[in-house]
Amino acid sequence: MSMSIKMIVATVVVGAGVTLGCGGTDQPGGEPSTPVALPHAGLRATAYVSAAKRWINPAIGVCWEEVETPELAQARSWIRMRIQSELARKTRLSFHGWDACPSGYFDGIRISQANLWPSTVGLGTDVRGVRNGMILATRFETITDKDGKPAFDLCTRSERERRKCIEHGALHEFGHAIGLSHEQNRPDTPADCTEPPQGNDGDTLVGDFDAHSVMNYCNVDWSNAGRLSYGDLLGIEHLYGRPNAIDIDPAGFVSIVPHGASALRVRHRLFRAEVSELSAERDEADATFRIVPGLADSSYVSFESVNFPGHFLRHSNFQIVLAPRAFDPLFDEDATFAPQKGMADPAALSFESFNFPGRFMRHEAGQMRLTERDSASFVADATFTFTAPAWRSKAYRFRSVNFPNKYVRHQFWRALLLDVSTPSDYADSRFDVLPATSPFVRLRADGASNGATLRHRNFELWADAPELSPQFASDSAFRIRRGLNDNPRAVSLESRNLPNHFVRHRDFALYLESGTSAAFKADASFYIEVTDGT
Numbered sequence: 001m002s003m004s005i006k007m008i009v010a011t012v013v014v015g016a017g018v019t020l021g022c023g024g025t026d027q028p029g030g031e032p033s034t035p036v037a038l039p040h041a042g043l044r045a046t047a048y049v050s051a052a053k054r055w056i057n058p059a060i061g062v063c064w065e066e067v068e069t070p071e072l073a074q075a076r077s078w079i080r081m082r083i084q085s086e087l088a089r090k091t092r093l094s095f096h097g098w099d100a101c102p103s104g105y106f107d108g109i110r111i112s113q114a115n116l117w118p119s120t121v122g123l124g125t126d127v128r129g130v131r132n133g134m135i136l137a138t139r140f141e142t143i144t145d146k147d148g149k150p151a152f153d154l155c156t157r158s159e160r161e162r163r164k165c166i167e168h169g170a171l172h173e174f175g176h177a178i179g180l181s182h183e184q185n186r187p188d189t190p191a192d193c194t195e196p197p198q199g200n201d202g203d204t205l206v207g208d209f210d211a212h213s214v215m216n217y218c219n220v221d222w223s224n225a226g227r228l229s230y231g232d233l234l235g236i237e238h239l240y241g242r243p244n245a246i247d248i249d250p251a252g253f254v255s256i257v258p259h260g261a262s263a264l265r266v267r268h269r270l271f272r273a274e275v276s277e278l279s280a281e282r283d284e285a286d287a288t289f290r291i292v293p294g295l296a297d298s299s300y301v302s303f304e305s306v307n308f309p310g311h312f313l314r315h316s317n318f319q320i321v322l323a324p325r326a327f328d329p330l331f332d333e334d335a336t337f338a339p340q341k342g343m344a345d346p347a348a349l350s351f352e353s354f355n356f357p358g359r360f361m362r363h364e365a366g367q368m369r370l371t372e373r374d375s376a377s378f379v380a381d382a383t384f385t386f387t388a389p390a391w392r393s394k395a396y397r398f399r400s401v402n403f404p405n406k407y408v409r410h411q412f413w414r415a416l417l418l419d420v421s422t423p424s425d426y427a428d429s430r431f432d433v434l435p436a437t438s439p440f441v442r443l444r445a446d447g448a449s450n451g452a453t454l455r456h457r458n459f460e461l462w463a464d465a466p467e468l469s470p471q472f473a474s475d476s477a478f479r480i481r482r483g484l485n486d487n488p489r490a491v492s493l494e495s496r497n498l499p500n501h502f503v504r505h506r507d508f509a510l511y512l513e514s515g516t517s518a519a520f521k522a523d524a525s526f527y528i529e530v531t532d533g534t
Helices: 070-090 159-177 222-226 230-240 281-286 329-334 423-428 470-475 518-523
Strands: 008-010 047-049 059-064 094-100 108-112 204-206 253-258 265-269 272-276 289-293 301-305 311-316 319-324 337-341 349-353 360-364 367-371 384-387 396-400 407-411 414-418 431-435 441-445 453-457 460-464 478-482 490-495 502-506 509-513 526-530
Touching (some): 047 230, 070 159, 070 337, 159 222, 265 281, 301 337, 319 478, 349 384, 407 423, 441 478, 453 470
Parallel strands (some): 059 094, 059 108
Antiparallel strands (some): 008 204, 253 265, 253 289, 253 384, 265 272, 272 319, 272 367, 289 301, 301 311, 319 367, 337 349, 349 360, 396 407, 396 526, 407 414, 414 460, 414 509, 431 441, 441 453, 453 460, 460 509, 478 490, 502 509
């Protein structure tokens, strides 16, 4: 996804020092006062910022005004976690201290946890060193609107909702503290955003109106569900420059080594992720992953299996498993991780969950899990390094489950199930697995000079030379799924353009068919074998 900056227009800074009341109708989880359609979601949305009030030093101190109590300590932990995961990880900004405010001057953001309207005294450096310069409520029962009615009713319904309100509201107020104005204050705000301007204006427009900004009262997701929008990030980048990204090749193949255990690798076995030594060629393939842009957010990463293309590491019940990509947001979020400097070694990496901030991928008793810091060994167990892929420059063969001495191979370009007894047979049974539109792949005959690729034609499987046509692209795309016969080591190949139709052998030729019988499921299931490509 790319967005270009459309314009930078100077406006006037007004109301310096005026308290920003961040309440009104943008109650968490509720609807704006007037239902808002969002036709602007596809625009090059960015932000409304105060360049004059940016912090010169992006390392900003934070302190707390009130004496700590158990309840305040819990809220502070939630706030710090949200700010670290959203602002500190994704931008050039960092936040340090987080201790009690001194009696004298403090050069940073002073936060009061009084149960009042969440607010800041201004934008950016307006809050610098000001007592109670930011207010972040931890209880919402006594906060009322101008008519004396409860202003944050949803925040009082459960502990889960209270935590969301605390975290999401904190991200919004920190947005002000680093120089972001309310998005609805922009002079180019569309007519369908009916929320009135509030608080201080910025002095710089960066791009178009951002319907999804964490600073936008017209966002149907209050504070954008506690996550910075892409436009927010571009606005912050305009103020503070590009973040120092962790150097990860987004298309690279790697193996993952646990900290302090150079003989071990993260690998999948029976679709569960574990840490173990590698003793066979299949182990090497199981321990090799392709690093791809995060399925839920391209600023994060996801891990795709090299020998089960279209299958990704994800967490399920806080266990790390390998699963075929499902077309639903939950899967994409579960399979997306934030790479951070390693907890045990800053030259290494730790991987925080996208949808469970504060939980990290770690190994424990040989199994890969997603946990919070819960033991003395956590720091080391949640730290990893990348190394050269255990598997490389290899092709695949597909061996029949119910005829285990026979392989998928092409003969005169027809795809068949045959014995492999000669070097030529062996060459004809090897296929390169290439990415198509995720989660689909293409199977190219390894070493074929014409690039012959497996495709279905009139429900028969052929290895045809590629054609620049939509029909060929669809006919040659398959999804690798868990074997229909429920053998955990087998896979089945489902057609992209004919869902629920699978590659199966019949009379030792390959066809694309659908079926539910035990015989069909066995005919449509294959073991994958990794070869050295020679």
